[in-house]
Amino acid sequence: MRRIKLSVNGVTYEHEVEPRLLLVHYLREGLNLTGTMVGCNTSNCGACTVLLNGQSVKSCTLFAVQADGHEITTVQGLQSNGEWHPMQTAFHENHGLQCGYCTPGMILASVSYLKENPNPNEEEIREALEGNYCRCTGYENIVKAVQQAAGQTS
Amino acid sequence: MTQAPERYMGGGLPRKEDPNLVTGRANWTDNIKLPGMLHLAMLRSPFARAKITKLDVSGALERPGVVGAFTGAELADQWPGGVPCGAVVSDQQNSPFFSPIVTDEVRHVGDVLAVVVASDRYTAQDALESIVVDYEPLPPVVNMEAALAEGAPLVHEEFGTNECFKYTAGVEGIDDLFDAPDDTQLEGGGVRGPNVGGQGDTGEAMRRADVVIKERYIQQRVLPTAIEPRAVVASPEPGHQGIVMYSSTQVPHLLKIVLSLSTGIPENEIRVVAPDVGGGFGSKLNLYREEIIAVVLAKKLGTPVKYVEDRSENYQATIHGRGQIQDIELAANSDGKILGLRVKLLDDMGAYLQLLTPAIAVSGAALFPGVYNFENFAIEIKGVFTNLTPTDAYRGAGRPEACFAIERAMDSLARELNMDPAEVRRRNFFEPFDEPTANPAGLQYDSFNLQAVLDRAIELADYESLRAEQQRRRESGDPVQLGIGFSTYTEICGLGPSQALAGLGLGGGGWEAANVRMLVTGKVEVATGTSPHGQGHETSWSQIAADVLGVTPDDVDVIHGDTDAVPFGRDTYGSRSLAVGGIAVYHAANKVVEKGKKIAAHMLEASEEDIEFEGGRFSVAGSPDQNVTIQDVAGAAYLAADLPEGMEPVLNESMIYDPPNFTFPFGAHICVSEVDTETGKVKLRDYIAVDDCGPVINPTIVDGQLHGGLAQGIAQALYEGVIYDEEGNLVTASMVDYMIPGAPELPNFTLDRTVTPSPSNPLGVKGVGEAGTIGAPPAVINSIVDALSPLGIKHIDMPASPMRVWKAIQNAQGKQSGDRQIDASLEASGADIKQGR
Secondary structure, three states, rough: EEEEEEEEOOEEEEEEEEOOOOOHHHHHHHHHHHHOOOOOOOOOOOOOOOEEEEEEEEEOEEEEHHHHHOOEEEEOOOOEEEEOHHHHHHHHOOOOOOOOOOOOHHHHHHHHHHHHHOOOOOOHHHHHHOOOOOOOOHHHHHHHHHHHHHHOOO | OOOOOOOOOOOOOOOOOHHHHOOOOOOOOHHHHOOOOOOEEEOOOOOEEEEEEEEOHHHHOOOEEEEEEEHHHHHHHHOOOOOOOOOOOOOOOOOOOOOOOOOOOEEEOOOOEEEEEEEHHHHHHHHHHHHHEEEEEEOOOHHHHHHHHHOOOOOOOOHHEEEEEEEOOOOHHHHHHHHOOOOOOOOOEOOOOOOOOOOHHHHHHHHHEEEEEEEEOOOOOOOOOOOOOOOOEEEEEEEHHHEEEEEOEEEEEHHHHHHHHHHHHHHHHEEEEOOOOOOOOOOOOOOHHHHHHHHEEEEEEHOEEEEOHHHHHHHOOOOOOOOEEEEEEEEEEOOOEEEEEEEEEEEEEEEOOOOOOOHHHHHEEEEEEEEEEEEEEEEEEEEEOOOOEEEEEOOOOOOHHHHHHHHHHHHHHHHHOOOOHHHHHHHOOOOOEEEEEEEEOOEEEEEOOOHHHHHHHHHHHHHHHHHOOOOOOOHHHHEEEEEEEEEEEEEEEEEOHHHHHHHOOOOOOEEEEEEEOOOOOOOOEEEEEOOOOOOOOOHHHHHHHHHHOOOOOHHHHOOOOOOOOOOOOOOOOOOOOOHHHHHHHHHHHHHHHHHHHHHHHHHOOOHHHEEEOOOOEEEOOOOOEEEEEEHHHHHHHHOOHHHOOOOOOOOOOEEEEOOOOOOOOOEEEEEEEEEEEEOOOOEEEEEEEEEEEEOOOOHHHHHHHOOOOOHHHHHHHOOOOOOOOOOOEEEEOOOOOOOOOOOHHHEEEEEOOOOOOOOOOOOHHHHHHHHHHHHHHHHHHHHHHHHHHHOOOOOOOOEEEEEEEHHHHHHHOOOOOOOOOOOHHHHHOOOOOOOOO
């Protein structure tokens, strides 16, 4: 077992964990932060996307011990003062989700991408989200949502 | 004052479902943690076919944290019904017993031969490695034609054949014109047939035709790939004297019944809950072996048991979609008029029958004639067992396959006759109608205006300019050629009239239930038997109830997905929810208004006939100042202090609605593709879809359904395909190897719609869930073939990967192209490149 200390959604945690414990399982089973989900186990689908020090990572690819000393943000930490993040609002207003299973990962990947490129065009958004699969929407409204959020945050 | 009511139906209300989903507060099945809950893991076969000669689970039991390890023999008495199949399409159907844990022989990669229950999922998974198995590998059958050949290994030896069933309609003489003559038992004896009418004399039609298009199309297997894998938590509930099963399912109500049939647990002792469900696409329309095992072990151990599949298990053990070999013959005159169609299908069952496996192709049988009006039609379907994962319903379920065949053949006919593909379609369209009209298979289409959708699509595509550009590119020898592909489709929605479903071998039960009740404060609860998993029923049903009752959608709460909270229901699949379940809500809400009128008349001391209802207010005709709100009436009905003599308290009305007919949306799609002849890469430049699903309740949700359906249809055409090797190993066993499209692989869609109401229900609605997956695949392939037709290429099988397209171009140009791995389950069928036939 290894001792880790990390910040998740602004709260500091210290735990003893198995070195092989995946970060996504630490978040879900250890901290009950079930807004982060497993979709593929192979880092393809992006349902498990979280922010590590503000950058999107796939939490099924990281061990919990690799997050030691870092800041993690899950979808549950995206609101501030009870207000939705503009990306959450944009997904809602543009019908950028149906079943919603990919949505937290998709939102976090988009938030992370807009920090890199605040004014992307459609093609750039599509390329940027290639690591996040959605099976319901055909992506069209997801792209629109990211465009709307980009307009608001830039 | 009575205010003009806002009308919510027809408006793109943002969804009520979203807040939980965008903030991470959704309740997925895998979130559920119950006291004492154990975790289940499956030992799955690495062989497609093998005898188990030794199986010893004792090693697993010795590991810390392991509570139990079980073989099929130990639990066999717990599931007398096995994994049930609910579809019988022929009296002579061979239906094997499907044991949740096998006892003698494994029949596909991923078959389950033992299970472990442990304190957590890591421990359960680890313990599988301590189970000792000796296998005696046997030769598998991995493709349908090989399975039917003389002397083929048998998936189920007790049947003496790999044929599961034969279904025929109008088959007289069907074998005369197909290459491989079949046996002669063609009388169709024992067929429980839907009213699929083979009719007319197709042989005579073929003989007198100027042209007969004769083609073979392959419907490759595809993986439904809901992003949420299947998950189940089974919990023994002493207070309930039975079991509660939480499952990531589309069909909690069906599961309650089928679980009872499987295990013998009385139906009234089972409660099934579908929490938030992360997509289904047909793949969660089943009772799976893992659910049965979880329930049986939860009961046996007296504690909750959870199972969550990983993606590799999802690809090996959740049902696959499609899996057909289609031989079709289309006879026509030189003016393009169709004389007759006959179809001979092989439909891949896989190793076992899941809930609806044999019914999928059969339920699409009557749709092969598509949107065309002609005389002679015949079809024969054979279900075939193979040592592969079972198939079952995947978005469209029998209809995309039928649509693909007729729409591809129509393009071949146009090319053969040197006609425009839009024109050849037009010449065979039904004239517009708004009362049920029979198709060549005897199906009663409800209402069509095909000309309008095609005209609109052509206008949106700027068709003439596209043809001009295509011509320029051809003449200039542009390495990137332009292709324009049409698809004009219809589909069967609104499953369905109970009698008709019984005719399809599905037993019946196509109705849907709704309960609409007004609370003392005037708020509304709608309990629906539909079970949404992304479709937005909470929003749409609120819009329907709000308009009928004259309240706002925010006043309405929609309850679903719990067999204790909603006593009757038939769930969500087959684009049925709105056209059956939404109509039930509509009727139940109207019953509330009717009862409200009686109470309002009593309150206003007026005659019931004089009461008018508008905008949430009951008023006396001619005296609008004399009025009461529906909230006042609801309160009075609830308190029951002063109701009309003999009236039952509370506004609380139910409707169980059995539709009189299916509904038939239709549409015209045009795919515009750019095909790079040097690399084989296909880029979809534009995709125009003009769909008619009748009046629309929520256009935002409808467009979303179309987007998603189109994406899956395009995916089947361009990207997705299951690959098995000759040993029956699933090569595409993870998302690393199976390509579902990401955002860069899909175009923007150009959508429009026409509105042709269905005469079958009071809202005229038809349903839209599967339109995209049905219309898209032939439009895409037609566009690619259109681009490459100057090279003499007449067909490219799905998925039209760059390699496959490039190879077709190389072959057409007489050049050698290398080999690549292709799916052994279709290899012998010539599923790879066919051209120049």
